[in-house]
Amino acid sequence: MADSNPQAAAGSGGAASSEGSGGSKTKLRCLYPTDTFKLDDKTVVTGEFKEFSATDTKKIMDAAKAQDVKLISDPPPKKGS
């Protein structure tokens, strides 16, 4: 049985999917629906998908990785990145 979940790893161990994508937006959410990840007062990832700019996505991903926070991104990060 294949893993049909289209979402993929982000945050801890993942990479910014929008990196170098020319300003495209990425949707992010916390792995657990009740969790939050606050980069600053304006930039908060919750359990619901929310769209972030490429710059914010990169910042969020880097900070999440540093603090071992798992996030889900849509679209998922490119394989091997």
Added chain:
Amino acid sequence: MAGLTPTYNRLNVMTGMAALWMQPYDPNTPAVLPDDDEVLGFTWTTPWEALGATLEGVTFGFARKANDIMIEEQPGPVDQRTESLSFTVAVELSEDTLETMRRAYGGGEINTTAPGAGQVGTKELVISSEIQHFALGLEGQAPPRTGLATPWRRVLIPDVTSVAEVETTYRRSDQQRTYKCTFTSLVPPEQVVIRELNAPAS
């Protein structure tokens, strides 16, 4: 004269550890096992999360309690019917993180604040009054088969809860801090997937 030696296959005698994986339970997106092509020891992709180090490995438990159906005319039962049946996975988690505490205590939310100018980064765990549901995956090695030296065996329990009395001892040097957990299956046995790789692709 040599005694009887029963027929056996020594390759089926197995030892070895199991890895546990967990993800939040979502009734709209049921958990699935990794692709069958993925090799033993492959890192299961998000939303699966590894449970990490344990004190004494993983214990996979199965218990069936049956009622004997008796008749006057026969001294033994004429049938046995299942009264209750449960799968459990017991483990003493050995990585002292807030994520481990959430799993052991049965659920909660983790709110993380990233560091910034003059602001340290923090993580805060709030234990939930209600029991949270998870999906649990287990992977171990299956008996070797022709062309397969280290095939996998994978188990998926789509809905579990963690209920246990957890005592974590903070000692100087005697032992690391651990979190004893018992995950109990909440699905009918037919929904528990127990699958192993036993032949390579042709």
